Amino acid sequence: xxxxxxxxxxxxxxxxxxxxxxxxxxIILLALxxxxxxxxxxxxxxxxxxxxxxxxxxxxxxxxxxGKKVKNDTVIVGSSISRKLITxxxxxxxxxxxxxxxxxxxxxxxxxxxGKIPSCVLVETNEIGEPDxxxxxxxxxxxxxxxxxxxxxxxxxxxxxxxxxxxFLKNLMKEKIAEAKxxxxxxxxLYNYNLNMIQNGFSKEIPDSLLKKRxxxxxxxxxxxxxxxxxIIFFEIPMSPTLENTLQIATTRNYFHQFFPDTxxxxxxxxxxxxxxxxxxxxxxxxxxxxxxYYLKNEISKLDH
Amino acid sequence: MLFTSFDFFLLLVVSFTIYxxxxxxxxxANTQLxxxxxxxxxxxxxxxxxxxxxxxxxGAVNVITSYYVTYGPPRYRYFLVTLGVVINxxxxxxxxxxxxFATTFFDTHNGIGHFxxxxxxxxxxxxxxxEGITLVIDTxxxxxxxxxxGLVDKSISRHIRNSFFFIVFFPHLVSGPILKAHDFIPxxxxxLFRDIDWEYCFRLLVVGYFLKLVVADNLKDFTSxxxxxxxxxxxxxxxxxxxxxxxxxxxxxFAGYSLIALGLAGLFGYRLMQNFNYPYISTTFSEFWRxxxxxxxxxxxxxxxxxxxxxxxxxxxxxxxxAITMVLGGLWHxxxxxxxxxxxxxxxxxxxxxxxxxxYTVAIRxxxxxxxxxxxxxFSMVTLAWLLFKLPNFSQVIMYIxxxxxNVGLVTNYIDVFLIGLYCSPAxxxxxxxLKKQQAPLYYKKMEFAIFGLMLFxxxxxxxxxxxxxxxxx
Numbered sequence: 115x116x117x118x119x120x121x122x123x124x125x126x127x128x129x130x131x132x133x134x135x136x137x138x139x140x141i142i143l144l145a146l147x148x149x150x151x152x153x154x155x156x157x158x159x160x161x162x163x164x165x166x167x168x169x170x171x172x173x174x175x176x177x178x179x180x181g182k183k184v185k186n187d188t189v190i191v192g193s194s195i196s197r198k199l200i201t202x203x204x205x206x207x208x209x210x211x212x213x214x215x216x217x218x219x220x221x222x223x224x225x226x227x228x229g230k231i232p233s234c235v236l237v238e239t240n241e242i243g244e245p246d247x248x249x250x251x252x253x254x255x256x257x258x259x260x261x262x263x264x265x266x267x268x269x270x271x272x273x274x275x276x277x278x279x280x281x282f283l284k285n286l287m288k289e290k291i292a293e294a295k296x297x298x299x300x301x302x303x304l305y306n307y308n309l310n311m312i313q314n315g316f317s318k319e320i321p322d323s324l325l326k327k328r329x330x331x332x333x334x335x336x337x338x339x340x341x342x343x344x345x346i347i348f349f350e351i352p353m354s355p356t357l358e359n360t361l362q363i364a365t366t367r368n369y370f371h372q373f374f375p376d377t378x379x380x381x382x383x384x385x386x387x388x389x390x391x392x393x394x395x396x397x398x399x400x401x402x403x404x405x406x407x408y409y410l411k412n413e414i415s416k417l418d419h
Numbered sequence: 420m421l422f423t424s425f426d427f428f429l430l431l432v433v434s435f436t437i438y439x440x441x442x443x444x445x446x447x448a449n450t451q452l453x454x455x456x457x458x459x460x461x462x463x464x465x466x467x468x469x470x471x472x473x474x475x476x477x478g479a480v481n482v483i484t485s486y487y488v489t490y491g492p493p494r495y496r497y498f499l500v501t502l503g504v505v506i507n508x509x510x511x512x513x514x515x516x517x518x519x520f521a522t523t524f525f526d527t528h529n530g531i532g533h534f535x536x537x538x539x540x541x542x543x544x545x546x547x548x549x550e551g552i553t554l555v556i557d558t559x560x561x562x563x564x565x566x567x568x569g570l571v572d573k574s575i576s577r578h579i580r581n582s583f584f585f586i587v588f589f590p591h592l593v594s595g596p597i598l599k600a601h602d603f604i605p606x607x608x609x610x611l612f613r614d615i616d617w618e619y620c621f622r623l624l625v626v627g628y629f630l631k632l633v634v635a636d637n638l639k640d641f642t643s644x645x646x647x648x649x650x651x652x653x654x655x656x657x658x659x660x661x662x663x664x665x666x667x668x669x670x671x672x673f674a675g676y677s678l679i680a681l682g683l684a685g686l687f688g689y690r691l692m693q694n695f696n697y698p699y700i701s702t703t704f705s706e707f708w709r710x711x712x713x714x715x716x717x718x719x720x721x722x723x724x725x726x727x728x729x730x731x732x733x734x735x736x737x738x739x740x741x742a743i744t745m746v747l748g749g750l751w752h753x754x755x756x757x758x759x760x761x762x763x764x765x766x767x768x769x770x771x772x773x774x775x776x777x778x779y780t781v782a783i784r785x786x787x788x789x790x791x792x793x794x795x796x797x798f799s800m801v802t803l804a805w806l807l808f809k810l811p812n813f814s815q816v817i818m819y820i821x822x823x824x825x826n827v828g829l830v831t832n833y834i835d836v837f838l839i840g841l842y843c844s845p846a847x848x849x850x851x852x853x854l855k856k857q858q859a860p861l862y863y864k865k866m867e868f869a870i871f872g873l874m875l876f877x878x879x880x881x882x883x884x885x886x887x888x889x890x891x892x893x
Binding site: 275294 | 425617618621625637640641643648649651652829830831832833834835837838841842867868869871872873875876877879880881884885
């Protein structure tokens with residue numbers, strides 16, 4: 115006599131045909147991709163936009179992607195204008211964690227949160243940034259993201275399939291991109307419009323309370339990191355003469371000298387801003403960035419640090 | 420709490436586990452509902468616990484009025500239902516429209532204008548207020564129409580439990596779909612683990628998370644350039660691509676959220692209404708509104724357009740009713756006049772479309788060139804109108820449109836254009852598959868697992884930077 119077997123709990127997991135097959139495809143794709151990027155590590159810039167460039171820089175620092183400790187290094191923190199600096203000119207022991215649209219506070223906060231304390235930090239004084247760590251960086255430090263990301267390279271932002279593809283295309287089109295940038299710069303009408311736009315923005319007053327909040331946060335961070343043996347050097351990157359003394363830039367400059375007096379902290383003097391060329395009034399062109407990096411390197415070597 | 424956050428994942432795992440614990444006590448409907456209510460309140464008050472009091476207040480108003488609308492003296496029922504709707508709308512107006520009122524009529528630097536401007540907008544208020552209104556009106560209709568009867572339990576405690584659960588159930592609480600009491604309350608009851616439709620939930624969750632994390636979150640970092648005065652220096656091609664990108668971003672963001680909500684509700688044994696039905700394949704504005712944010716458009720139809728008279732009071736009145744419904748629908752999205760203009764644009768388009776259809780009958784063969792041309796035309800108009808969502812100031816919208824024509828000669832960043840196209844492509848394919856699936860259903864069915872596997876792969880390797888959902892601001 116045949117008897118029907120009744121399971122007390124239905125065996126659902128074995129009925130998920132479509133789900134099982136999908137998960138299987140997912141695992142195969144992930145394993146293959148992981149294998150490929152381990153055998154052929156991506157050597158080019160894989161950022162897709164300013165935000166992804168920021169997060170990739172932050173993740174590279176957090177997950178130690180370049181494969182080095184930072185104890186004996188000098189780290190540059192700042193905004194997009196510092197991203198133009200050519201770290202290769204300084205030597206191998208320099209790292210740049212400057213962020214597009216953010217500022218020095220973001221980089222310093224990242225250093226503090228990761229506990230990776232370098233020997234010295236170059237702090238850009240043009241843009242101070244905000245005291246709170248940005249969402250994308252914060253989540254990269256969460257255990258649920260941190261451990262899988264250190265385990266599997268496929269999870270890291272620098273290895274995003276789209277970024278890898280776009281970086282590859284950018285490399286192929288390098289000359290065309292440079293040509294487009296040059297053309298854009300040569301459009302004086304556009305350049306002046308951009309400059310005017312930035313000038314208007316920089317001429318607006320930042321409330322004193324807001325600036326104080328940022329500078330107190332910076333002071334606290336600097337004091338904390340100094341206690342851990344980190345040296346600090348402040349530097350200001352040249353901008354177009356039109357912007358050099360706008361309200362926001364001048365106020366920020368004064369605040370720096372007020373909160374971090376020259377008698378206690380080391381500053382790199384601002385060179386003559388007329389000596390440089392700017393792509394939009396605020397960012398140095400590639401050629402001028404090289405020139406300024408040499409200037410900065412030379413000035414640092416004169417300092418006692 | 421965001422559906423994409425780790426905190427939410429923890430909440431989901433804990434509440435799901437307790438909800439389906441295999442002991443008699445946990446199997447009871449009452450216990451299961453209390454678990455979900457507690458999880459929902461935690462979900463809502465996670466960042467700002469004080470907001471839970473607003474939810475309690477809104478819930479209390481709707482629970483009390485709906486109960487007395489059903490069991491109170493008949494002569495007071497109409498008064499009670501009106502009172503319930505008015506209180507709901509007053510709460511919404513106070514929190515949502517005070518800043519608009521302040522900037523329009525007062526000096527915002529001091530006095531009452533400043534006070535009104537600083538009133539915070541509680542997340543999800545537009546959604547749970549409308550759900551409260553459906554509860555009150557549906558129960559009132561229940562006195563005369565069988566479709567709406569039986570929504571209010573005789574036991575006041577069970578009514579409080581059911582109604583409050585209907586309003587706060589976390590999958591739909593902050594961004595919809597806007598549930599109707601008569602669709603949802605009859606589903607309330609004891610749920611068993613073995614009844615979960617896993618494939619249904621899996622499909623919704625994978626597609627939902629893919630649209631949100633891979634499409635919308637990646638597009639957001641390109642469309643953020645639609646900002647004055649930055650866009651004035653971009654080329655025509657860049658401006659067009661960003662506008663297209665925003666159109667697919669807003670679709671992927673909101674449709675993604677809605678699919679996740681449906682999938683999550685499915686895990687707890689509840690079916691929520693479909694909120695998006697491939698809206699960008701629409702060939703008319705009225706079809707678009709039958710496919711886009713369906714829960715809002717059906718709400719507006721049932722609770723505003725019909726009570727205004729719908730199309731029963733003559734042609735002119737029909738056009739006026741359409742325009743009123745759409746302008747108010749536009750204002751529902753946000754306290755800015757640009758939203759009203761957006762609503763008016765759609766209202767006018769619907770009225771003109773109706774006027775044309777009343778006069779002429781044009782038979783269009785499906786899949787003909789003209790059919791696809793109409794689809795493209797409606798998509799273009801809808802996309803252009805999204806500018807009113809993205810730019811807060813109407814004059815900036817005009818400047819953007821002017822720049823579209825004036826910036827032809829500027830240098831284009833083709834890499835950005837390519838990336839925007841690349842990230843839009845899944846949303847385009849999503850619509851195309853729907854169109855083609857009807858012609859070759861078996862082929863797509865066979866390939867589905869590979870597509871879902873690929874989506875899972877891209878969710879873990881190619882998600883954009885974290886961002887909240889666009890519709891949270893509404």
